[in-house]
Amino acid sequence: MAASHLAARLLDVIEGDILPLTERGVAAGNKVFGAALLSKTDLSVVIAGTNDETANPLWHGEVNTLRQFYESPQRPATKDLLFLSTHEPCTLCMSAITWAGFDNYHYFYSHEDSRDSFAIPHDLKILKELFGLDPGGYRRSNEFWTAYAISDLIDAEPEPQRQRLLAQRDRIRGRYDALSRRYQQHKGDNEIPLG
Ligand SMILES: [Zn+2]
Secondary structure (H helix, E strand, O other): OOHHHHHHHHHHHHHHHHHHHHHHHHHOOOOOOEEEEEEOOOOOEEEEEEOOOOOOOOOOHHHHHHHHHHHOOOOOOHHHEEEEEEEOOOHHHHHHHHHOOOOEEEEEEOHHHHHHHOOOOHHHHHHHHHHOOOOOOOOOEOOOOEEEEHHHHHHOOOOOHHHHHHHHHHHHHHHHHHHHHHHHHHHHHOOOOOO
8 A cells, every 4th residue: 555545544534534523522521532443455444433431431532443343243353454543542542452453553643742732641641650651652663563653654755745735634633723622621521530
């Protein structure tokens, strides 16, 4: 699969499949994190999902997507799928991705982005307090999987495709900025332990 096709496709899935779910989820008091599983062969979406912590504090965007995936009677093997996460996973979610047998994940916002742009410090605090690691300080390539930053895929593109993808990236960031503001304004109203 051409890398150029991949970066463009992942941005399209965030924009067209995940963000509409997340906009509804945030309206219901949930966090901004979402995920999708794509077929490696044709990059079609198998399932997309979003955070549902108001129902269960373990239903992070990635875990909630996996929960729904395993509830579907017909499902491909995880080795044949790409895991797309809007935000570089927390330790709960990266373990879930590992236990489910994926050999990859691709993320839009890095841990460092999340630290700088989203007032949700818990995942990075857990990384530090439990494992002594700084943001992004875990092994992004290991025996189980390799983690890919979509920003790196975009930067590897030739012009003018790179500029087009950067514009799309910025448009997506704008939607997340608005969602993040909305979540922060209302998070005192929910009962999520680490809100
Ligand atoms: Zn998580």
